[in-house]
Amino acid sequence: MKQLRHSVIRAGLEALYFTGAHHLLRPIFAGIGGIFMLHQVRPGRGGAFQPNRHLEVTPGFLRATLLHLRTQDIDVIPMDEVYRRLVERDFSRRFACFTFDDGYRDNRDFALPVLREFDAPFTVYVTSDFAEGTGRLWWIALEAVIARAHSIEVEIGGAATRFDADTPPAKQAAFDRLHDWLRGLPGEQDLAREIGALCARHGVDQAAICRDLCLSWDELKSLADDPLIAIGAHSITHCNLARQAEPAARHEMVAGRERIEAAMQRPVVHLAYPYGDKGAAGAREFALARTAGYRTAVTTRPGMIFPENANHPTALPRVSLNGNYQDARILPVLTSGAATAMWNGFRRVDAA
Ligand SMILES: [Zn+2]
Numbered sequence: 130m131k132q133l134r135h136s137v138i139r140a141g142l143e144a145l146y147f148t149g150a151h152h153l154l155r156p157i158f159a160g161i162g163g164i165f166m167l168h169q170v171r172p173g174r175g176g177a178f179q180p181n182r183h184l185e186v187t188p189g190f191l192r193a194t195l196l197h198l199r200t201q202d203i204d205v206i207p208m209d210e211v212y213r214r215l216v217e218r219d220f221s222r223r224f225a226c227f228t229f230d231d232g233y234r235d236n237r238d239f240a241l242p243v244l245r246e247f248d249a250p251f252t253v254y255v256t257s258d259f260a261e262g263t264g265r266l267w268w269i270a271l272e273a274v275i276a277r278a279h280s281i282e283v284e285i286g287g288a289a290t291r292f293d294a295d296t297p298p299a300k301q302a303a304f305d306r307l308h309d310w311l312r313g314l315p316g317e318q319d320l321a322r323e324i325g326a327l328c329a330r331h332g333v334d335q336a337a338i339c340r341d342l343c344l345s346w347d348e349l350k351s352l353a354d355d356p357l358i359a360i361g362a363h364s365i366t367h368c369n370l371a372r373q374a375e376p377a378a379r380h381e382m383v384a385g386r387e388r389i390e391a392a393m394q395r396p397v398v399h400l401a402y403p404y405g406d407k408g409a410a411g412a413r414e415f416a417l418a419r420t421a422g423y424r425t426a427v428t429t430r431p432g433m434i435f436p437e438n439a440n441h442p443t444a445l446p447r448v449s450l451n452g453n454y455q456d457a458r459i460l461p462v463l464t465s466g467a468a469t470a471m472w473n474g475f476r477r478v479d480a481a
Contacts, residue, residue, distance in 0.1 A: 135453055138454065139454060142454060142456075143459075145462045145467045145468060145471070146458050146459060150467060151462045151465035151467040155465040155467070159433060159465050160432075160433035160435040160466055161220045161223060161435060162203070162204075162211070162223050162225060162226070163224075163226070163448045163464065163469075164208075164211065164226045164445060164446070164447045165226065165228065166228055166230065166429060166447040166448065167228065167229045167230070167240070168184040168229065168231060168233065169184055169185035169186075169236075170185065170187070170191055170236060170240040171187070171235040171238075171239050172187055172239070177297035178275070178276055178297045178300045178304075179272075180300075180304040180305070180308070182453060183449075183451050183452050184452060185452045186451075186452050186455055188240070188242070190450070190455040190457075191240060191243045191244075193457040194460055195243065195244070195246075195247040197457065197460040198225050198464070199247065201223075201461075202223075203224060203464065204223065204224045204225070205224070205225050205226070205247065205249040207226065207250035207251070207252065207359055208226060208228070208252045208359060208424075209359065209398075211226050211434070212398075212424045212425050212442060215438060215442055218436065226251075226252070227244065227249060227250070228361075228401065228427060229251060229252070229253045230363055230401050231254070231266070232253055232255040232256060232259050232343050232349065233342055233344070234342060234344050234348065236344070237352055241352075241355070241357070241358075244357060245357065248357070249357070250356075250358070252358075252361045252399055253352070253360055253361065254361040254399070254400070254401035254427075255349060255360055255361070255363055256363040256366070256403070257362075257364075257365045257388040257389060258339075258366050258367070259367070260345060260349055260389075262336065262339055262343070263339065264367060265321060265335055265366075266335070266339055266342065266343075267324040269338055269342065270324055270328055270333055271307055271308060271311065271327070272304065273328075273333045274328060274331045274333050275300045276300065277331060277333070278294045278331050279293075279294055279295050280292060280293055280294055281327070281331075283307070283323070292306065316372070317366065317368045317372075317373075349393065350393060353395065360393055360395075360397060361400060361401060362385050362389055362399070362401075362423075363385070363400070363401045363403060364381040364402075364403050365380075365381050365384060365385040365388065366381065367403045369403065369408070369409045370382070370402055370403065370409060371409050371410060378417055379417055379421065382400065382417055382421040383421050386400075386421065386423075398422070398423055398424040398425070399425050399427075400421075400426040400427070400443070401426065401427045402414060402428055404429065405428040405429030405447075410428050414426075415480070416443075418443040419443050423443060424442060425443065426442070426444065427445045427446075428446060429447060429449070430446040431447070431449065431468075431472040432446030432469045432470075432473050432476070432479060433446070433469055435478055437477065437478040438480070446479065448463055448468075
């Protein structure tokens with residue numbers, strides 16, 4: 130199913146490109162700018178089983194994106210400036226803003242050098258448990274489990290279920306199924322228990338994954354001294370906020386912010402909701418982010434920024450730079466707003 134979805138999305142992007150429809154849609158859907166969402170940035174890896182590839186782009190694709198923005202005469206600005214332009218309704222020039230979720234070390238090692246070439250500012254949204262080295266990047270742990278397993282057994286809904294994991298296609302199918310199952314579990318404790326059991330059974334060390342991939346507090350502190358970089362918050366544990374009771378969701382937003390501020394010795398006023406889709410961030414979270422004192426908060430809902438978004442600064446949509454579609458030809462389609470419009474049902478603003 131996932132492969133089919135990729136094909137449909139790619140076909141849609143290519144159709145928009147080859148028909149030139151993005152030129153027609155640009156005046157309607159390009160808005161005043163866009164906020165790009167990225168996760169990891171690193172050189173491409175070999176290997177057929179890369180189920181999290183949508184969450185990483187190469188330094189080369191990042192450079193192609195920045196070059197495209199330069200030819201379009203689009204300003205690359207930090208989140209503080211996005212907020213200022215929204216509040217002051219300064220829409221005279223189009224903008225792009227770069228944001229990186231979770232706090233990966235490769236943001237420093239591979240993204241920063243490219244962004245520096247273009248003097249492009251960016252925001253890194255930090256999950257404080259990841260910086261602490263105690264967080265659970267369960268989707269990467271699941272990839273590690275399946276990569277080394279020949280078969281996997283779990284109890285789903287009271288029934289023992291066995292997944293073949295001998296070949297790359299079988300591994301991908303097992304990943305899709307187990308990923309959906311884990312994300313659908315009722316509570317964070319259930320997710321922690323199940324992924325913990327899988328890791329224990331297959332010899333995967335979750336804490337080591339976290340320390341291996343994520344910037345530590347010390348590393349973040351020196352990174353934050355760079356004038357190009359702003360540090361934002363991405364909760365304490367990377368939980369689905371919408372599924373938490375209100376006090377717990379508020380705690381994730383408030384205490385997560387305080388932990389980063391204490392470590393960085395500077396204010397944190399920008400938030401990214403973990404997962405960030407409609408099932409993880411809705412009206413209650415948008416209000417909580419406001420009362421927690423965040424100036425802006427970004428979702429993973431697809432969309433460009435329009436003047437109307439000034440009324441909803443804690444419900445901002447983004448444009449994903451997706452590792453499965455690293456083709457420079459799609460960049461004009463993305464900045465035209467045609468792709469995000471296609472994905473969000475041709476709505477301009479969706480902040481409810
Ligand atoms: Zn995240």
